[in-house]
Amino acid sequence: MRKYLAILFLTFLVLAGCNAKQDAGPDKTAKETPPTEKVKSPDSDSQQGQNEDQLQHEGQTEDIFSDMEEIPQTSADLINQPTGKFGGRDLDTDEEKQKITEEIKELPPLPENATEEDFDKYFRYVYSKVSGDFPNPEDLISKWEFAMSGNPDLPDQKYQFKENYNIEVMLDSSGSMANVIGGKTMMDLAKGAITDFLSNVPEDANVSLRVYGHKGTGSQEDKEMSCSSIEQLYGYEKYDEAKFKEALKTLKPSGWTPIAGAVEQAKEAMEKFDPETTTNLIYIVSDGIETCGGDPVKVAKSLKDSGISPIINIIGFNVDSNAQKQLKEMARISDGTYTTVNNGKELQAEFKRADEVLERWTQWKKDMISDADHQRVEQSFDIMDFYSNWGDTARQQFANLNAFFSVMKDEGIIDIHQKDELRNRAKEVDALAHQAKNEVREELDQLNLERAEEIKKQIKEKYETNT
Numbered sequence: 479m480r481k482y483l484a485i486l487f488l489t490f491l492v493l494a495g496c497n498a499k500q501d502a503g504p505d506k507t508a509k510e511t512p513p514t515e516k517v518k519s520p521d522s523d524s525q526q527g528q529n530e531d532q533l534q535h536e537g538q539t540e541d542i543f544s545d546m547e548e549i550p551q552t553s554a555d556l557i558n559q560p561t562g563k564f565g566g567r568d569l570d571t572d573e574e575k576q577k578i579t580e581e582i583k584e585l586p587p588l589p590e591n592a593t594e595e596d597f598d599k600y601f602r603y604v605y606s607k608v609s610g611d612f613p614n615p616e617d618l619i620s621k622w623e624f625a626m627s628g629n630p631d632l633p634d635q636k637y638q639f640k641e642n643y644n645i646e647v648m649l650d651s652s653g654s655m656a657n658v659i660g661g662k663t664m665m666d667l668a669k670g671a672i673t674d675f676l677s678n679v680p681e682d683a684n685v686s687l688r689v690y691g692h693k694g695t696g697s698q699e700d701k702e703m704s705c706s707s708i709e710q711l712y713g714y715e716k717y718d719e720a721k722f723k724e725a726l727k728t729l730k731p732s733g734w735t736p737i738a739g740a741v742e743q744a745k746e747a748m749e750k751f752d753p754e755t756t757t758n759l760i761y762i763v764s765d766g767i768e769t770c771g772g773d774p775v776k777v778a779k780s781l782k783d784s785g786i787s788p789i790i791n792i793i794g795f796n797v798d799s800n801a802q803k804q805l806k807e808m809a810r811i812s813d814g815t816y817t818t819v820n821n822g823k824e825l826q827a828e829f830k831r832a833d834e835v836l837e838r839w840t841q842w843k844k845d846m847i848s849d850a851d852h853q854r855v856e857q858s859f860d861i862m863d864f865y866s867n868w869g870d871t872a873r874q875q876f877a878n879l880n881a882f883f884s885v886m887k888d889e890g891i892i893d894i895h896q897k898d899e900l901r902n903r904a905k906e907v908d909a910l911a912h913q914a915k916n917e918v919r920e921e922l923d924q925l926n927l928e929r930a931e932e933i934k935k936q937i938k939e940k941y942e943t944n945t
Contacts, residue, residue: 542585546602547609549907553914561799562609566874569608569881578885581607588892600892601903608878610871611802611818612911613864615918619925620815621831622857642756643683644714644748647672648740650764650795651692652704655731657765657796659821664795665731667822668763673726675829676717686713686747687725690740694733704733705770708740710747737764737808738772741781748786758788761829762808765794767801775807782812790814793828796821854926861922865915872911879904 550556563581567574588600649672655665676685693707694700711725741762748758768774781788792809794802794816802818809816819825883900886892892900 543599543603546599546606549598549602549605549903550910553910553917556612556911556914557614559609559612560606561611561802562605562607563799564608564878564882565610565799566871567878568874569878575881575885578882579889582882582886582889582891585886585891587890588896590893592896597896597899597903601900604879604882604886604900605907608875608882610875610878612871613867614816615864615922617809617815617817618860618864618922620813622853622860622926642751643680644686644751644756644758645676645679645683646686646688646713646744646748646758646760647676648688648690648744648760648762649729650735650737650762650766651689651729651731651733652735652766652769653691653696653732654735654766655795659796662822663731664765665729667825668795669726669729671822671825671829672763673719673723674826676722677719679717681716683717684714685717685722686744687711687722688713688740688744689729690737691733691735692729692731696733701734701770705736705739707733708736708743710743714747734769735764735766736770736772737762737768738774738777739770741774741777742772745777745781745784745786748788749784751786753785753787758786760788760790762790762792762805763795763825764792764805765796765801766798767804774804775811778808778812778814782814788812791828792816793825794818795825857926858923861919861926864922865919868915868918869912872908872915875911876904876908879907 547559548555550559564574564578569575569578585603588596592600649668651665655668656663658664659667672687679685688708688710690708691704692709694704696704711729712722744760751758778790781790790809790812792805792814794805797805797818806816808814817828819828880901883892883897883904887894887897
């Protein structure tokens with residue numbers, strides 16, 4: 479009996495304890511057991527490190543690769559591509575290689591497991607630095623039209639000879655024209671080329687010389703004064719060599735570059751001449767971009783849209799890519815021509831083209847059939863020069879790409895296998911450049927033949943009808 483009561487008592491205690499727990503609920507004063515910490519494995523540390531490196535690489539490259547031009551896919555892309563900072567230069571010298579090293583010092587190494595996208599970015603980066611200035615066939619065609627000036631059958635009346643001929647030279651006299659090429663300042667080279675050019679103009683032609691940026695300095699304090707220093711030193715009057723040289727003598731490169739203001743003044747000055755009886759030829763020689771806040775492209779368009787009907791020839795003298803872009807756009811918007819020259823010899827050659835036109839001013843009717851054939855032959859030589867220039871640009875561009883790749887390898891940015899992969903991309907662009915060279919030459923050859931035959935046909939019809 480006692481044993482039975484003991485068992486019954488124990489059972490009661492157990493049940494009571496269970497009920498007490500349920501009634502009381504969880505103990506609010508008890509400390510909560512902390513969650514079990516995850517133990518990091520060596521592999522997860524490594525993965526995290528790789529992720530951080532990847533994020534850091536992406537952050538570093540984002541700014542470097544922003545605003546990069548696409549790689550050209552067509553001949554038009556090559557023609558319109560901006561010239562790179564190292565474009566057209568011979569990079570196979572210790573001095574140039576040092577400049578490349580300085581240029582790429584912020585470029586992070588290409589990852590070992592680089593993707594196609596990574597290779598594309600790095601190639602675009604290098605290409606943007608060395609892209610060449612491929613000649614534009616439209617510029618050559620515009621020069622042909624200018625060279626045919628005087629032909630009454632040309633569709634654009636501004637190219638037809640008239641009773642009077644105005645020649646205005648606008649010369650950039652900003653401080654950068656003091657730079658030296660071949661032992662002479664760019665200003666001295668320009669003065670010599672302009673003087674040689676004007677010494678051969680017809681006696682009845684009216685000559686003008688307008689300069690800008692020739693006062694003050696390049697300092698901010700002198701900007702307002704320098705930007706307003708636009709002056710017609712000579713003209714419009716018959717060419718007097720002694721008087722003209724005297725006007726040039728005191729001219730020194732010094733200040734800023736108000737191209738827009740100078741073109742606007744030339745427009746206002748030419749408005750007094752009757753375009754029905756006057757041919758207006760304008761040469762702009764500049765080595766830099768507008769720096770006085772003007773819009774030279776807008777002003778060039780207004781010049782074209784005016785009743786002056788000028789023939790505008792713009793010469794970029796040893797210009798950088800930004801200036802070249804602006805000057806080219808001025809020429810395009812005004813239906814003019816643009817040419818880049820890098821030394822005194824090339825500058826004289828460009829002016830020589832105008833001399834040949836002016837020599838024909840008073841005799842364009844003489845032996846027109848023969849002249850059309852002669853013109854076709856001359857233009858064939860132009861095409862050969864164009865073809866050669868294109869080939870030289872392509873070869874230099876390919877060589878410069880490889881020069882960059884070599885320095886990048888030496889600096890540990892890429893390895894030998896990555897260099898080969900980038901070279902393959904360079905070969906693709908080079909193949910496009912050579913294919914485009916042949917295509918453009920064929921088109922120019924065909925156009926040259928068709929234009930010559932059409933002109934001869936028009937001349938025969940005109941004069942046989944009048945006989």
